[in-house]
Amino acid sequence: xxxxxxxxxxxxxxxxxxxxxxxxxxxxxxxxxxxxxxxxxxxxxxxxxxxxxxxxxxxxxxxxxxxxxxxxxxxxxxxxxxxxxxxxxxxxxxxxxxxxxxxxxxxxxxxxxxxxxxxxxxxxxxxxxxxxxxxxxxxxxxxxxxxxxxxxxxxxxxxxxxxxxxxxxxxxxxxxxxxxxxxxxxxxxxxxxxxxxxxxxxxxxxxxxxxxxxxxxxxxxxxxxxx
Amino acid sequence: xxxxxxxxxxxxxxxxxxxxxxxxxxxxxxxxxxxxxxxxxxxxxxxxxxxxxxxxxxxxxxxxxxxxxxxxxxxxxxxxxxxxxxxxxxxxxxxxxxxxxxxxxxxxxxxxxxxxxxxxxxxxxxxxxxxxxxxxxxxxxxxxxxxxxxxxxxxxxxxxxxxxxxxxxxxxxxxxxxxxxxxxxxxxxxxxxxxxxxxxxxxxxxxxxxxxxxxxxxxxxxxxxxx
DNA sequence: CGGACGCTTGAGATCCCTCAAATGTCGTGG
DNA sequence: CCACGACATTTGAGGGATCTCAAGCGTCCG
Numbered sequence: 226x227x228x229x230x231x232x233x234x235x236x237x238x239x240x241x242x243x244x245x246x247x248x249x250x251x252x253x254x255x256x257x258x259x260x261x262x263x264x265x266x267x268x269x270x271x272x273x274x275x276x277x278x279x280x281x282x283x284x285x286x287x288x289x290x291x292x293x294x295x296x297x298x299x300x301x302x303x304x305x306x307x308x309x310x311x312x313x314x315x316x317x318x319x320x321x322x323x324x325x326x327x328x329x330x331x332x333x334x335x336x337x338x339x340x341x342x343x344x345x346x347x348x349x350x351x352x353x354x355x356x357x358x359x360x361x362x363x364x365x366x367x368x369x370x371x372x373x374x375x376x377x378x379x380x381x382x383x384x385x386x387x388x389x390x391x392x393x394x395x396x397x398x399x400x401x402x403x404x405x406x407x408x409x410x411x412x413x414x415x416x417x418x419x420x421x422x423x424x425x426x427x428x429x430x431x432x433x434x435x436x437x438x439x440x441x442x443x444x445x446x447x448x449x450x451x452x
Numbered sequence: 453x454x455x456x457x458x459x460x461x462x463x464x465x466x467x468x469x470x471x472x473x474x475x476x477x478x479x480x481x482x483x484x485x486x487x488x489x490x491x492x493x494x495x496x497x498x499x500x501x502x503x504x505x506x507x508x509x510x511x512x513x514x515x516x517x518x519x520x521x522x523x524x525x526x527x528x529x530x531x532x533x534x535x536x537x538x539x540x541x542x543x544x545x546x547x548x549x550x551x552x553x554x555x556x557x558x559x560x561x562x563x564x565x566x567x568x569x570x571x572x573x574x575x576x577x578x579x580x581x582x583x584x585x586x587x588x589x590x591x592x593x594x595x596x597x598x599x600x601x602x603x604x605x606x607x608x609x610x611x612x613x614x615x616x617x618x619x620x621x622x623x624x625x626x627x628x629x630x631x632x633x634x635x636x637x638x639x640x641x642x643x644x645x646x647x648x649x650x651x652x653x654x655x656x657x658x659x660x661x662x663x664x665x666x667x668x669x670x671x672x673x674x675x676x677x678x679x
Numbered sequence: 680c681g682g683a684c685g686c687t688t689g690a691g692a693t694c695c696c697t698c699a700a701a702t703g704t705c706g707t708g709g
Numbered sequence: 710c711c712a713c714g715a716c717a718t719t720t721g722a723g724g725g726a727t728c729t730c731a732a733g734c735g736t737c738c739g
Contacts, residue, residue, distance in 0.1 A: 293597035295679040301600040303593035316583050356543050358585045365592035366530035370520035372599035373528040373638025411600025418719055435718045452522035643727060645687055662686045
């Protein structure tokens with residue numbers, strides 16, 4: 226019964242950053258048995274709001290957005306997920322949120338119920354998921370502050386600083402387009418664009434018109450704008 | 453070693469709705485050993501943003517708000533908690549959020565580290581906490597939609613409908629004052645007040661000027677306003 | 680009676696949205 | 710290599726929703 230660790234796990238880019246990092250090799254064998262790889266094209270939907278919540282996954286490469294929408298179709302991005310992040314809601318029958326790929330994304334997918342059975346048997350996995358979920362909750366609450374109380378410029382400054390922190394440097398590559406930034410920050414695309422040109426004119430950032438490459442020139446002032 | 457269940461647990465008003473409901477009597481004895489009752493006056497602070505995160509608690513009676521603030525002091529309420537709800541962030545050293553009593557509130561308090569030790573030993577408790585945390589996360593994300601994309605009137609209509617659902621009826625008693633509604637909905641107190649008088653003039657609600665008693669007269673239209 | 684507090688109302692300013700058009704970029708096909 | 714269309718972004722003009730500042734009410738309590 227010495228099942229070997231599958232190659233896709235041995236070579237996995239997120240073996241040590243995803244939820245799986247909480248498992249030893251023997252445990253990982255058990256989890257790997259119910260998992261399979263799947264590639265989602267950019268713009269592809271992973272889970273639909275309202276559908277029954279059939280799957281969980283780890284992101285191996287790429288990025289997803291978690292999307293909410295009003296009845297009239299106004300959209301709000303309520304979370305961004307990157308390599309190593311966990312996707313899905315174990316123990317929940319349905320969700321009002323849609324999960325969509327921002328870029329081509331490789332997932333390691335599990336059926337929700339099978340994943341729940343593994344959670345039953347692997348306390349370390351459940352603990353790691355609990356800790357992640359609590360971090361996500363704190364994040365979602367901080368974002369309520371941004372959405373409810375910050376100015377357009379403050380929202381954008383905070384977003385740029387967050388990305389810089391995640392990427393570790395002042396020259397950043399935005400993971401999302403202007404329109405997606407607008408959905409994420411509760412603004413319109415025009416407001417995002419105008420604020421970014423203003424920031425360029427004020428010498429706070431350098432960013433070729435329309436480009437996703439941005440250099441933060443004055444983090445001090447950006448931090449002050451972030452209120 | 454047949455330690456009896458303490459009276460405060462036998463008589464507990466939230467024995468069957470709080471996290472404790474996941475425990476059998478024997479397990480509850482273990483948890484009760486590290487808990488104690490504490491009454492917080494209205495306006496009292498349970499945990500301060502930035503302090504080290506020393507405690508967890510169940511709400512026995514009363515209500516709390518979870519509060520975030522910008523550097524300049526603009527405040528945003530990022531969650532409301534009522535009897536039976538769990539307070540605190542196990543496995544986290546510190547939080548940027550402040551928890552404050554809206555009314556006089558009775559808590560059943562645990563030291564965070566002691567509570568974590570109980571979680572280690574009681575998988576059902578941990579499972580119940582995970583499920584609650586995931587529900588809170590979904591809630592916090594839905595609130596991002598409200599804060600980012602809804603109009604003032606939509607925010608208030610949605611809030612009134614939520615309260616009506618929680619209280620089960622069309623005659624509701626608002627759990628919070630106008631200013632607290634403003635903090636919760638990302639508005640100013642003046643906007644809340646003006647929108648509510650408009651809704652009264654439009655026949656959507658009945659509410660004596662300045663009162664917390666509100667009757668929903670036209671839920672259909674309110675739901676439509678909620679976008 | 681007077682003051683504190685919470686709520687309402689008013690006037691004006693501001694920020695952001697809406698609608699519209701121009702500009703730029705990129706990939707495809709001629 | 711250039712022309713073209715699709716698409717994302719920028720820019721402009723104007724309007725509207727919400728905020729700010731200020732004053733007026735009503736109630737409760739000392």
